[in-house]
Amino acid sequence: MSFGFLTAQDNLSEETKSFVIHEKGYYVLQNLTILDGTGDSAKYNQDVIINGDKIESVGADLKVPFGALAINMEGKSAIPGLVMLHEHLFYPKTTPDKKYGVDQMTYSFPKLYLAGGVTTMRTAGSIMPQADVNIKNAILRGELPGPKMDVTSPHLDREGTGLVELGPFDSTEQAVKMVNFYADIGVTSFKVYNFITRDDLKAICDAAHARGMKVTGHLCSITYKEAADLGIDNLEHGFFASSDFIANKEPDVCEPFKQSKSLLNLPVDSNNMTDLIKHLVEKNVALTSTINVFEPYTKREVVPGGGLIALFPKAKEKVYKRWASKQGRDSLDYELFNKSKIWEKAYYDAGGLLVAGTDPTYDGRIVAGYANMRLVELFVEMGFNISEAIKICTLNGAKYLDQEKAIGTIENSKIADIVILNEDISKNINAIRSAEIVFKNGIGYSSKKLFKAAEGIVGIR
Template identity: 50%
Template sequence: MKAKLFILLTLILSSLHISAQDFTQQVKKFITVDSSLVAITNVSIIDGTGAPVKSNQTIVIKNGIIDAVGDNDSIKIPENALAIDGTNKTVIPGLVMLHEHMFYPKPFENWFSVGQMTFTFPRLYLAGGVTTMRTAGSIQPETDLNVKKWINEGKMTGPKMDVTGPFIEREGYQIPELGFINGTSDVAKLVNYWADRGVTSFKVYNHITKEDLKICVIEAHKRGLKVTGHLCSLTHREASNIGIDNLEHGFMVSSDFVKDKEENHCDPFVARKALDQAPLDDPRIHSLIDLLIKNKTAITTTPVVFEPFTGHEVVPGGGLKALAPQFQEKIQERYDRVVNKDSSAIKRFEKNLKWLKQFNDKGGLLVAGTDPTGAGRTVAGYANQRTVEILVESGFSIEEAIKICSLNGAIYLERQKDIGTVEKGKKADLVLINGSLKQNPKNIREMEIVFKDGFGYDSKKMFESVQGMVGLN
């Protein structure tokens, strides 16, 4: 009898909250929805599949799972559900972004350097609607793994994380935070060591050799893990044929257009000049796109980090206020020096986006990320929202842009059965936005509640909590 009473009591208590997960007070202060039963009514939905926006919809969330979704008239709202009026609002899937970092540039004199943003960035990513992210290279992988663990345990505020290992690179660029392999024999050791530690993907960098990549791909694939790359010494074509899973930055760093390119050699300036000189309708890009699709090589676009200065915000997405004052000053000074002097960058930026649309329209798997590095104008959270805007500005529909930033990312991570779309049976990873994205894509900045596993977090409160802190921690 006592056993039956205990089971009954357990069931009653479990129905009062989404799960038995405990949150620290530091996390709880951002949670505005903590109920096992939620109904968002009369809302517009962009479901992440690329289908047209649907109006007058109701979503029922039960125990962290989407229990029902459909027309208002067809969905019965359960008794005791927490009702949220979605009138004049839009729901999208939680963003699944695949080129994120936990660090931010902190250059010194003529040195490029980066600093870990252990506390500000996870919170900003979630504030910006990112419910799942992949770090595309770590400088402190142990820190990233700890942050992932503590977020999962409810001790820190942030998205679900797929952690990439440290950059696999040979010495070339003098970036003090990078480790460098001494030869191909180091690659397998590095992959297997960090796979044992819990990383879920690997990233190769500018100065690797073909043999380095071959070993990396073989060892990672043995363990069911994937390899991505920001390449220069290898062309996209070479890497795709070797078996790389993903190429970073679209075609912005491609060395495929260099005439008589030296094998395993990186000259980024020559590669950039060749890219600039390549005509928009160059037969080589059509051939390359076809090859990448044939080989099932995904592409991650990171448009914010390449966004031109002229005619654009100082910090894309409106994130200038997130920076510590000294960083705001440096970014503004650099912006003022460069603005109206970046015509070649504008042309390269626009050409890359047009080529990416061709890749997507032909059936390639296009995913998105932000890469908060470069000149320091890319800030977590703000940049994720801005990414959606840029995609729409470059010719994608808002429905396509949301799909690229949600379902496509989930497909790449092989998690599309659980996340990536607003669909019955999937995790309640959703974003409630004030306004219509169809009428004005910039309403992506009007996020109100970010649901992760059914818990609703206050977007504005998370953004405000770390205002003026980026660059410090």
């Protein structure tokens, strides 16, 4: 699969240049602590040579090549650019009739993702696919700062979703036409949703695969096991969207209340869950953790990752009121949150490809960039060591995108996507919040300037 992002920008707009610390060039980043994304333990006192948009060499006490600029990074650490697979360029709003709706964040979110260390992302569902394609291409041309993007189709679904920005299909044949339509306008992957049938999913997978593209799903009407057998490539939200454990489940019917209750009632060490995990691994179905979406409210940050400052005042007020109202009243959320952490790690430990994404929807707490940093922290809370947490958020995402030969690790000949942190992440995962420079395609962007540019405007543009 190719998204056309393997060439660095040569001509940056004045706006993009305003966020650049290091233009594309020849650099030796010296004396770094590196977690390289492979899952190996940290390497200390390391140098990284960047030549253009590629990593030329990594090692200790490297000779500075003629013409290269040596930059002392002592006391700092480095990780690969994050590869996040459930992101959006939209943010929730409240419509006049109180229905759930979303607005496009064309200006703020690309900057925030890059500021938070995300150098590659999949949108995992678009409300304005043509806008997302245009943003992707503008970033590629250097007109806007932001990550490289795999643009996913809108949520392909039948009637019932209730999201006013989405248009449902009413037949399997129409679903296939939508696959080809969106592929023709430039999307590079597909997402299915809550109310589709098994026939719909099989036809969508066949049509997408025929064009060399993958299908992910936030399911309800179809069980995970059914979806795996029908050819789906990826399942979203860990096991939160699994309807496999509903007793006497009616085929092709979404019953959200029964779904949630079945997971709450399922023992954490259930053999049925173990069997499902084994089946998914055997079918090579990737699992996207969006565990941050389900992070409880009590004694947790209002905006996980510290992004309250990014919200415009009315959005900030709305998010804070909901957070305050939930303090001490989310025991069931905690129960399912803790179960899900165990199940997702069990899937990883069984050999499954666990990938990561933040899904900035729901109640407005999930803000691009900030949420990505928080998600890395949560993987350590789930029981992963720091090297594993970084690998899930970098190399594993690259593997799913079939780009692991180009991105996802700090290694010779890889594209120079590197996040420079002011603190030592090998000792403390919270150092993920100390991003200073985000190299994307060999160009070093100021994380602080990017965050600053989006202050107070999330929820507006």
